[in-house]
Amino acid sequence: MTLFTTAAGTWQLQRFPARSHDTLQAWEAADELLHEIIVTRNDERPLLVNDQWGALLMPFAGLDTASLSDSYVSHLGWRHNLTLNQLPKTLSALSPLDQLPDDRDVVYLKIPKSLSLLEFQLAKIAAELPAGVPIIAAAKSKLLTPAVRELFAKYCDAVEVSLIRRKCRTVNAVVRNTPLDAEHFVSAWQVPELNLTLHHHAGVFARNQLDIGARFMLDNMPPAGAQQVIDLGCGNGVLGIHFARMSPDSDITFVDESFLAIASTHRNIIENLPAEHITQYHTRVDDCLAQTATDSIDLILCNPPFHQEHAVTEHIARQMFRDSRRVLRKNGELWVVANRHLPYYQSLKRLFKSVHQVAQNSKFIILQARG
Structure with missing residues (x-):
């Protein structure tokens, strides 16, 4: 209606x-x-x-x-x-x-x-x-x-x-x-095991502690080496920042639809990544990957949301998956961490040639999609 x-x-x-x-x-x-x-x-x-x-x-x-x-x-x-x-x-x-x-x-x-x-x-x-x-x-x-x-x-x-x-x-x-x-409205806290200090503006997801889904992804990251990388729905940018440390030659773009998330990520990049590599890192507000060129990306890291304000919905994740298929180069990979109960495997299987489970625990699953 x-x-x-x-x-x-x-x-x-x-x-x-x-x-x-x-x-x-x-x-x-x-x-x-x-x-x-x-x-x-x-x-x-x-x-x-x-x-x-x-x-x-x-x-x-x-x-x-x-x-x-x-x-x-x-x-x-x-x-x-x-x-x-x-x-x-x-x-x-x-x-x-x-x-x-x-x-x-x-x-x-x-x-x-x-x-x-x-x-x-x-x-x-x-x-x-x-x-x-x-x-x-x-x-x-x-x-x-x-x-x-x-x-x-x-x-x-x-x-x-x-x-x-x-x-x-x-x-x-x-x-x-x-x-x-x-500055009173910017929180900061430590992730000691990764030697990170994360800053968050008001309203940004996982503002006071590391999201448990992101933590699981951090323990099960893709191998280093991808040239063009996107942290999609980046929030505070922790996935892309950790990958940047693993793979210092990678060019990484952090994308989110939240202006405050992108402001938080920009600050976290400056605080946690070496200044000599700073030109390799880019931040952008966007509607998923609408502004990203087709066949231009080697790796996408994604911790998709399933809430939009008060509405519970999977359509944002599905849009992220469709956009990822379009922008990934041949043999490029999308890595997704998600709650086990969400039907993301079926959504990815309809879009990609191959979908594999990389890791799982009692709450989350990590899927790798390619093709």
Whole structure:
């Protein structure tokens, strides 16, 4: 279903990339509740935060709208849905580390799953917008935990939480101007057995400890020697960084759809790899491997996600596998670590000539695909 009808209007709205027979819709009840508020106001310069596919953007198309998201795929989704509805593209698309425009008259915020990301966003809004700007937030009721309410109280004044409607709540508040210590939101911890120090921006996966799937892959890495390598869905970059140490002559590109993940990886490369090899390492935000040339890569390392915010889905991994088949050279290899219960072997077998199990334990499996 792609027809999105609310108190503010009707639009075609698709998730991005658009998929045939997609069972996941591109909006939720929290978006509809915010639309009910939008039609009661006369906002001209809104700041939208965490608008996943453009549900919040649609009523503001053509205005001086700024939209902030850590997801590069969401940025593409906004443009896609503006085009789909033949709407003006007068949109300032912002990543989390960009300076916010200080002339916003309201903030509409979808509360994210990550508590650290929410705090960073609220702290940034409080530091870069004038005091008194209204913030109107929404989420499923179960996300509005005491910890979330405390964060709003820390960075905002006049905080009011609505009653539950359609299993969602809204939060009304106003900005309290507070200085931002950006470094406070970057965590750092050690992986002593690999002599690594890993830094993480807010909201990046496995922010406080090494992901157990990644740890299993680190114990079962491909042999050194591949010339052109990609760490796909790199997160903090640990797989590619470890391979770089194993194979110092390799040229490695770190790819993720999260701006904050790529910022974390960039810092981890500088902190953990020798300066004389730094030109061999590249970071890029992308929709899987859309910007990678066909038949150009020898090895891909991949720890694919199976969540997209609150949705559990395998379609991202399948897209990663399809893109990997396209960009790999003849005899190139894709190495995947995944939870044992996920049906990735069958997905890979449909795409590649050979798929082999490299290692397994009680929770994870490592698959090598070639051809």
